[in-house]
Amino acid sequence: MxxxxxxxxxxxxxxxxxxxxxxxxxxxxxxxxxxxxxxxxxxxxxxxxxxxxxxxxxxxxxxxxxxxxxxxxxxxxxxxxxxxxxxxxxxxxxxxxxxxxxxxxxxxxxxxxxxxxxxxxxGEQAIFSTRDIKMNIEVYEVTKAGKQIILTQKEFALLEFLLRNKGKVCRRSRIMEKIWDVHFDKDTAVIDVFINGIRKKLDDEDQESFIQTVRGVGYKINED
The missing domain is CATH 3.40.50.2300 (Response regulator)
Structure with missing residues (x-):
């Protein structure tokens, strides 16, 4: 935003x-x-x-x-x-x-x-969800199966951006621009660090990650 x-x-x-x-x-x-x-x-x-x-x-x-x-x-x-x-x-x-x-x-x-x-x-609501994960941007809260999960500010902003664009591929350059306010070509490895942080907190051990890596392009949350 x-x-x-x-x-x-x-x-x-x-x-x-x-x-x-x-x-x-x-x-x-x-x-x-x-x-x-x-x-x-x-x-x-x-x-x-x-x-x-x-x-x-x-x-x-x-x-x-x-x-x-x-x-x-x-x-x-x-x-x-x-x-x-x-x-x-x-x-x-x-x-x-x-x-x-x-x-x-x-x-x-x-x-x-x-x-x-x-x-x-x-025209959007304050709540976004995928699988058993829910995000309420109005109260700055993320839950998984009803249990509150603490995210850092950047993790929250990154997850919000991905959820707002659920079903679409979010390009790395676009993520850098929207989340890190960077408008030029720069090493985007920092994105991977925060994606891994989100996955560790919200992924299920026995399922594929809810955040899909689109190799060479970016990341995507598939529609439920």
């Missing part, structure tokens, strides 16, 4: 980036309106959500939101702003934003709003 933050206050953007990456998101940051709109338009189909400050140097958040909506009506946008009047809230929503969060705000509230909007935009 990929998020764009357009925020000119380094303390805020740095805090959000660190917190969201700890939750397993890949995060890009723009510190001015011009860079923000460039990233948004260049990768508009890659972002799962955009966090947009209202007052920005170069272009305002309102201008960026309007421009994005001309080319993409689906990507969720949340305004993060100190403006707090009812008129401001209504104006921001009428511009095309999906939600509006007034500064200062609690990170947990922002995270909850992000997850709600992402579920609405994809």
């Amino acid at each position: 990929r998020i764009l933050i357009v925020e000119d206050e380094p303390s805020i953007s740095g805090f959000l980036k660190e917190g969201l990456e700890e939750e397993g998101f890949a995060v890009d940051v723009a510190d001015n309106g011009k860079k923000g709109i460039e990233l948004a338009l260049d990768f508009i189909n890659e972002y799962n959500i955009i966090l947009l400050d209202w007052m920005l140097p170069g272009l305002s958040g309102i201008e960026i939101c309007r421009t994005i909506r001309k080319v993409n009506q689906q990507v969720p946008i949340i305004f993060l702003t100190a403006k707090d009047t009812v008129d401001d809230t209504v104006f921001g929503l009428e511009t095309g934003a999906n939600d509006y969060l007034k500064k200062p705000f609690a990170f947990e509230e922002l995270l909850a709003r992000i997850r709600v909007l992402m579920r609405k935009s994809t």
Whole structure:
């Protein structure tokens, strides 16, 4: 899951980036309106959500939101702003934003709003499963035959990506881009380490692994 933050206050953007990456998101940051709109338009189909400050140097958040909506009506946008009047809230929503969060705000509230909007935009439920394995992304929990299994943050993010694409081959380059935020050719051996970690925790000893290796390409979870 990929998020764009357009925020000119380094303390805020740095805090959000660190917190969201700890939750397993890949995060890009723009510190001015011009860079923000460039990233948004260049990768508009890659972002799962955009966090947009209202007052920005170069272009305002309102201008960026309007421009994005001309080319993409689906990507969720949340305004993060100190403006707090009812008129401001209504104006921001009428511009095309999906939600509006007034500064200062609690990170947990922002995270909850992000997850709600992402579920609405994809039409997906919060629970994914295969065999006797269930993942609930809303409460950050994985169980096997009803027993909770503890995964690292990267293991959780990687398993979520594979489950969201169940039945499809997930290429190694795509996994690196989505989970490790790497956009260029790089040694992908780190993926194997985390796949092995997931398998050790969730595979059945007497069955073939639920994660299939597609040699030379990537990995795949077959449909039940």
